Amino acid sequence: MRTWVYVAWFRSLVAELDDQDYEWVAVLSISAESADRAKSWGDHLAKKRASRDDEDQFLRSEVHLPSDPKYERESASSLTLVLDGVEAEDSDIGW
Numbered sequence: 710m711r712t713w714v715y716v717a718w719f720r721s722l723v724a725e726l727d728d729q730d731y732e733w734v735a736v737l738s739i740s741a742e743s744a745d746r747a748k749s750w751g752d753h754l755a756k757k758r759a760s761r762d763d764e765d766q767f768l769r770s771e772v773h774l775p776s777d778p779k780y781e782r783e784s785a786s787s788l789t790l791v792l793d794g795v796e797a798e799d800s801d802i803g804w
Contacts, residue, residue: 710740710741710742710793711740711741711742711743711774712738712739712740712775712790713738713739713740713741713744713747713748713772713773713774713775714736714737714738714772714773714774714775714777714788715736715737715738715739715747715748715751715770715771715772715791716734716735716736716770716771716772716773717734717735717751717752717755717767717768717769717770717804718732718733718734718767718768718769718770719732719733719734719735719755719759719765719766719767719768719804720732720765720766720768721733721764721765722763722764722765722766723764732768735755735802735803735804736788737751737788737789737790737791737802737803738775738788738789738790738791739751739772739790739791739792739793740790740791740792740793741792741793742793744772746793747772747793748770748771748772750791750793750794751770751772751791752767752770754791754796754797754802755767755770758799758802758804761799789801789802789803
């Protein structure tokens with residue numbers, strides 16, 4: 710398995726348009742066989758979170774390798790690690 714950086718964007722349904730928290734991002738690591746599997750599992754967790762919270766809406770996501778220059782400032786080891794197919798609590802993920 711390989712570790713992927715999973716990035717999910719959410720929109721607050723209660724924040725004002727000019728509020729810095731109107732759209733917010735969550736970043737975590739997902740250990741999976743492929744980028745598609747990592748994205749699929751991350752989307753599952755993100756959509757599950759959004760379904761439990763009527764104040765936020767899941768917008769979109771993407772996955773990157775930890776070596777991607779866009780995320781080189783993020784240390785994969787400092788991100789929450791989730792295993793493909795293993796449920797994780799919101800408090801464990803940190804969103």
